Amino acid sequence: MALFWRKRKQVQTADDATEEAVVSEEGGDGEAPEGGDDAACAVAEGLSAAAQVVDAEAERERVGEEAATEPASAADLAEGGGGQAGGEERRRGLFARLRRALGRGLGGKLAALLGRRKIDEALLEELETLLISSDLGVDTTLDILDTVRERASRNELADASAIRELIRDHLTTTLEGVEAPLTLAAEPGPAILIVIGVNGSGKTTTIGKLAFRLVRDGKGVVIAAADTYRAAAAEQLVVWGERAECTVVRKEAGADPAAVVFDALAQAKKEGADVVIIDTAGRLHTETNLMEELAKIARVASRQVPDAPHEVLLVLDATTGQNAVQQAELFHRYTGLTGLVLTKLDGTAKGGIVVGITHRLKVPVKLIGIGEGVEDLRDFDAGAFIDALMSS
Ligand SMILES: Nc1nc2c(ncn2[C@@H]2O[C@H](COP(=O)(O)OP(=O)(O)OP(=O)(O)O)[C@@H](O)[C@H]2O)c(=O)[nH]1
Ligand SMILES: [Mg+2]
DSSP: OEEEEETTEEEEEOOHHHHHHHHHHTTTSSOOGGGHHHHHHHHHHHSOHHHHOOOHHHHHHHHHHHHHTGGGGHHHHHTTOSTTSOHHHHHHHHHHHHHHHHTTTHHHHHHHHHTTOOOOHHHHHHHHHHHHHTTOOHHHHHHHHHHHHHHHHTTOOSSTHHHHHHHHHHHHHHHHTTOOOOOOOOSSSOEEEEEEOSTTSSHHHHHHHHHHHHHHTTOOEEEEEEOOSOHHHHHHHHHHHHHHTOEEEEOOTTOOHHHHHHHHHHHHHHHTOSEEEEEEOOOOTTOHHHHHHHHHHHHHHHHHSTTOOSEEEEEEEGGGTHHHHHHHHHHHHHHOOSEEEEEOGGGOSOTTHHHHHHHHHOOOEEEEEOSSSTTOEEEOOHHHHHHHHHOO
């Protein structure tokens, strides 16, 4: 039974017709969506017990509590990070917020290390350790050190503090080289965004924040609750949909995720929505059946809307450091990512991970999460990010 939810109302629809429609949509290729129940069983074995046994009501309360803490981001709004602020103010707000989180990291440590020291092998060794421990990645670190050595041998670096500018330039080139905006419009529409990632990386929260922002900016949004493995997952999205005032399309726990997507697209067409955001269950890149499920979701979307999905966004928890790089590589190999979302940047001083991943994958970071509140999602701005990362 599909449940269409809109603005604090739940509307039940007769579901048999859609279920049949999805089956025929699959064209008898042996991947009928009702097979999702089997998949759900297999997944229940594969995923951690902790992730499975979540009480739906507790989840609702948890998200409700987050809502209660939202006024905390008023400080953010005052800094210009919120919705009312103009572009320049927003940029300043983003910078202040990021600097608070990241300032303890790379910039501060570089200032302490470099000072006005002489450039010698001992310094370069310390620099190498610092860059690697800041999660810039081995490749980026070695590139930077090669450039430092080369420029130093040509006497082009006045003193060690000049290395700081050299690093800033290097990071700018890496990040700006792959910058790209989030696709939020498609012709024909709607724009379809699939959001994927491992358990707990911040997918659902990111979708909630994004939906909130898009609705506020006048876009029509439908969210597909295609994480059907836990009832609590859809509950969590419904609460976010309530805040954002957009439609959340869900089915019962254990339903085929592709069938939810099919219904969500039908609902989006009915509403004339601009954007459909698809939430998916947390998965490991090693769980083949779950990775195939993503491909199936993408196929269902592309049969409804040519060129879909317009975005395949991998959500990564920035606090997981080098693990995030490995996850990103494997997901990219399987799914062809169009963008990354780095969450929990408020909880780590290791913002260097953004550079490490971008260098490795050449996939742009499109959004960053800097808190649990509804306003705590930002478009990625390479310039502001590097300013924050390099501040001390
Ligand atoms: N501090 C902070 N916490 C975040 C951020 N984004 C998400 N979280 C928190 O991370 C936890 C997991 O977030 P979810 O959105 O439920 O993660 P998920 O990827 O949907 O998880 P599964 O559905 O279980 O795979 C929640 O407690 C969120 O509030 C962020 O940018 N900063
Ligand atoms: Mg989730």
